[in-house]
Amino acid sequence: MGAEERDVGRERSRANGASALRRGATDRPRVRLDQPRAPRRTFLPEYDPEAFGRLSEKIARFLGTGRFLVWMTATVIVWITWNVTAPGAWRFDRYPFIFLTLALSLQASYAAPLILLAQNRQADRDRITQEQDRxxxxxxxxxxxxxxxxxxxxxxxxxxxxxxxWLRSELQDLQRDLEQRQPAGAQSDERDR
Known part of the structure; x- marks a missing residue:
């Protein structure tokens, strides 16, 4: 009878408009929004993006220097010289220098994305600086x-x-007004004193 009662209960809930999501929610524990989620297990290695970005910038800065060009040129010259002039058993990369080509291609395939990553980080810093300047x-x-x-x-x-x-001119005007208002006899008395 327990199975029949469950079926009747399901039919009633469907008839009442309960969603499948709500029905399934009773099976799982409730998610709390005030607590951080537990970290998921991943099988991929984890890394710090900032540390990787700083490393890529250091590499990109080194690749853009004359020192890198000198070291790369010296390495290629030594490589070719060794594989042309060394005794046959000691040569590790014969004339078409396929291994050298592979090494240079590998270096270029890593250098390009590292340089782009460094440029993106610099563009982000420039954008922040421009925003602060604005x-x-x-x-x-x-x-x-x-x-x-x-x-x-x-x-x-x-x-x-x-x-x-302005005060001087006002005082002079007042003095003239006073002198004009006094009778003529009073002015001569004042002069005598």
Whole structure:
């Protein structure tokens, strides 16, 4: 009877519109969003992308130097000289130098992606630097505009400030007004004193 009751229960839940996802969720433990997931096991080796990026940049910098070109040229010259002039049993790569070609191809196949990786990292750094420079320029422009407004306000304020020359001219005007208002006899008395 237990199997029949389960079948009836399933039919009822289907009729009520319960989804298959919800039915299956009761079988699994509930996922907690406030806790980090447990790391999954992988069979691939794990590496630190930053360490690998730094190493690739070091290699790319070395590949772009004159020292690398000198060492590579010296190695190829020694390789060819050895395989042409050494006794037959000591030669390890005869005339078409297939092993040398293979070694140079292998070096080039690794050098190109390492150089591209280093360029990508440099482009990322340049983009971040440009973003920071842009923000700094925006702050500088805002500061300059603020200072410009402040200087304009100070100029307007200074236009209303009484200066020494303005005070002198006002005092002279007042003195003339007072002299004109006094009767003629009072002016001669004042001069006598």
């Amino acid at each position: 923000k700094q320029n925006e702050r500088s422009i805002a500061d300059t505009e603020y200072l410009t407004r402040e200087i304009a306000a100070l100029r307007l304020g200074l236009g209303e400030v009484a200066t020494r020359d």
